[in-house]
Amino acid sequence: MTEAPKIELRDVHKAFGPKVVLDGLSLTVGKGESVVVIGGSGTGKSVMLKCVLGLLVPEKGSIKVDGQEVLGMDPAEREEVLRKFGMLFQGSALFDSLPVWENVAFGLIQGRRMERTKARDKAIEKLAQVGLGPEVGELSPAELSGGMQKRVALARAIAAEPEIIFFDEPTTGLDPIMADVINNLIIKCVRELGASALSITHDMASARKIADRIAMIYKGKIVWQGPTKTIDQSGNPYVDQFIHGRAEGPIKMEVKV
């Protein structure tokens, strides 16, 4: 018997009023696999992640985690499934009111009821894993640079040692060197945990570096997917236009003067 994919989205539809965002999207992520979904702004990348996490509810389709259908689950079951996930948000989404160490340990203290002293030690250990010293733990998130905030967010995402990690635009807003540092940390952390990863980005350098497989989303559908090394020979006009950053091609940007 073949093993069920870690995540399986099938024919997922989601619209906000008349605006269709996901239009029959299907995608799978295998165990231990790192999949990156590329696509322009407003093509439905973030909505896809939020549908899997239950933050948004699709109108139609199926989303399975470890072979278990998650759409229509009751809140308690959904919470249990969410324990398998870690997520790095685009803007880091660190809690301003808490010091850095408590941000990292948050899921352990609140979600898993770990003792605060133990959770603090674990947070310091995770901060070290992303290259930050214990003194950073006492600072407030507002005192950190963008790159450091991303590292803290990464430490928080991996703190509870999740089986699946989502990365939402992990390198957006960072300089190229810091972006590469974050990419290396993502690869290291995902490998160490043996986790499955689903990332969304429009940064091709990042996608090429962290992905085993790349999928391209356009108008709420996956228009191409394949191993990372084949992306330059995809033969898909959407992918070609996107990876070369050309204004001319089948992808039309809505530009109003």
Added chain:
Amino acid sequence: MLDFLATIGRVIIAFLVTTGRLSLFTAQAVGHCVRPPFFFRLILRQMVEIGYYSLPVVGLTTIFSGMVLALQSYTGFARFSAEGAVATVVVLSMTRELGPVLAGLMVAGRIGAAMAAEIGTMRVTEQIDALTTLSTNPMKYLVAPRLIAGLTMLPILVLVGDIIGIFGGYLISVYKLGFNAATYITKTFEYLETIDVVSGLVKAAVFGFLVTLMGCYHGYHSKGGAQGVGAATTNAVVSASILILVFNYFITELFFSR
């Protein structure tokens, strides 16, 4: 004609949608207030924020209101030689009406706005989504502690405010208007009944709940960045203030209509 009817229809639908959403939010929030687990550390923090840090504002408001009340009722009552009723007017007005309403409005401005801004910022910066992904229910973590703190701390604030307001009336009556101190104090308690204080405290609890509910509701549903957070803050203060005045009438009717 059809356009006019469509506009009325849209307004009614929008009103019903908001009422339904607010009712669901309230039911969900109350459910989380009474079901464990409870975040005691957060409840305590909110209690300090609402109760302790609002004391100067409420104290200043009530002391000057008590002073003005004594002065106004003295000059007004002097027209028909009823100056002796000043102490009774001050104590009844403070405990039944001015204490809870003024404290409610002040806390709506201070706490309701702050809650809407804080929760609204958390919404637009995805911090609320982050809570969900960290296996923490945002309603339980953010809303329930604030509602519990509002419900319990406002009556205490109002009780302190009542005492300060009555003391303000005493200061003006004794040191400016020349009342005898002992007589004034006796008059203060002569006609004061338990229901006067209790009705004020019930009002305070309801106002505390409304202020925190509006702050949380508007913050939780804010969208669109800084402008959305600004709108949520304004809506929280305006809706809480209106609800305080509306509920003030109904609670007064409940306690004192004959």
